Amino acid sequence: MGDVTVGVDIGATKIQSAAVRDERVVGSFRLPTPLTGAAGLERAVVEAVREALADADAAPEDLAAAGIGVPGAIDRATGTVWSSPNLPGFQTPTPVPLAPDVSEALGGIPVTLGNDVSVALLGEHRRGAGRPYRNLLGVWVGTGVGGGLVIDGELHEGRGAAGEIGHMMVKPGGRVCSDGKRGHLEAYAGRGRMEARARELTRKGRRTILFKLADKRGKPRVSSSVWLEAMQRGDRLANQLIDDAVWALGIALASIQNLLDLEAIVVGGGLGDRLGGPFIRRIAEEMRPQLFVPERPPALLPTGFTDLSGAVGAAVLAGG
């Protein structure tokens, strides 16, 4: 029986794995998400597990179990992915038996599936920034804005769709969100919508170095590090859109706090991790005047694992 558990976090652009032994990260690996369909993705997950093991100087027989965080709808009992809009090969109405397939390729070890956002919060709650708290929100600010909740020490997933904080209203009639509706948090604080807004303002004659910086790095999208560089170089449009994101996060998180009276909020995701402490402190300042109990705000924290939260959480899910 092995003593290493590997967690795998499947993202739309990359697959990240982490090997965990004795509650510590002992190895990791990252590869681009293949765009060739379900079979290719399954092979990449198996590779990510093996390479994290190798990075930990562990042998194949040291592997006890694996966990996988999936951005989509899953059936945990059968280890099946029902649909995952952002993963090629997973949009079909045919469920993909991801856990059984990966288990077979790895010699029959137990493989557990979880939702990517919930799993990332699990990682932060059990091993990362959220350890001291029993009532905790995780906010993942990336292309979209996702969330996860721990209530009384347990993940709260509702009927499976809880945590959609990106689709909470912050301004009725406001900017268009990724789901086509108006005024949601994600319309202001999701990197995808922020980029769309920047393009729209550029067409109206506003100037920005955002797209030039992205081109220079050979990136098709304005990444989190491009946002950071543009801000630091004093780009007015970039700073204005980040101001709007802080404003919207302040409103949504204050409303959540007034509803749930949480102990802590962990802010992660690509943009959250990259902009880090200064960004998180500004969100806390924006929240404070809107809190019903302003003298006892929640602790606002960066993640403990940055882009490893999901992989570590997937390992925790599998018992690591």
Added chain:
Amino acid sequence: MGDVTVGVDIGATKIQSAAVRDERVVGSFRLPTPLTGAAGLERAVVEAVREALADADAAPEDLAAAGIGVPGAIDRATGTVWSSPNLPGFQTPTPVPLAPDVSEALGGIPVTLGNDVSVALLGEHRRGAGRPYRNLLGVWVGTGVGGGLVIDGELHEGRGAAGEIGHMMVKPGGRVCSDGKRGHLEAYAGRGRMEARARELTRKGRRTILFKLADKRGKPRVSSSVWLEAMQRGDRLANQLIDDAVWALGIALASIQNLLDLEAIVVGGGLGDRLGGPFIRRIAEEMRPQLFVPERPPALLPTGFTDLSGAVGAAVLAGG
């Protein structure tokens, strides 16, 4: 040992009690909240317990225990009320030992305190409309707008201040709320702020029968039944303000649903109970287009006990 438990719900204007035997309401009593301070209020609570017992044809020795729902900050362990802004004699910095005093006056039976809003939700969850559900929000639409949450079958009170849904943002920069801040749900859907808005519009020349109807009934405030009568008589201003309340409740409840993926939402409180089913159906319609999973909305329900929810819940809290 007695077999009747009495619950008492202390409100700013009335005290309501309910006697419970074998999980059924067997008696009740109501009296106005005395405005003479803590001692008078304690006597009134004792009277409410005794009269509910008498209404149930029960003898004093049948009383097993009593529970009390208090609109304020309490210390459950000592049965003490720390502060209750709306109750005369409870605003001082001197804690009032409400449970021990009531227990002594009733021959030493166990007396338990709870927060009024949480206790009302407990009543609905264990005995009323919320029984089938493990994840449930209670929204009390009255002078203000309060809320309570059941998560995984247990009351969620956070650090003691959860459920302040009245202070969730629905329109940044919007109407002034009871706490002086702008754009909160309660600024649109709380009867107190709705009345203030009606007076403001009247001063600006708008016409309404709201205040005439209240005068005719000898009431200093526009009560829930006055709102209902004005609506039914086609008063445009009353209908417009109720439309605004429905709109604001739709936004806030949809945001909460997207966050928590609840099974059901119970809508109560003076205004919620009085306007009833048609009001609740309109809120459900307003929510639907804003839901992230519109094909699986939460059940929106009226309370099972209307203005007895709090008293029944207080009895449940005390073991009844």
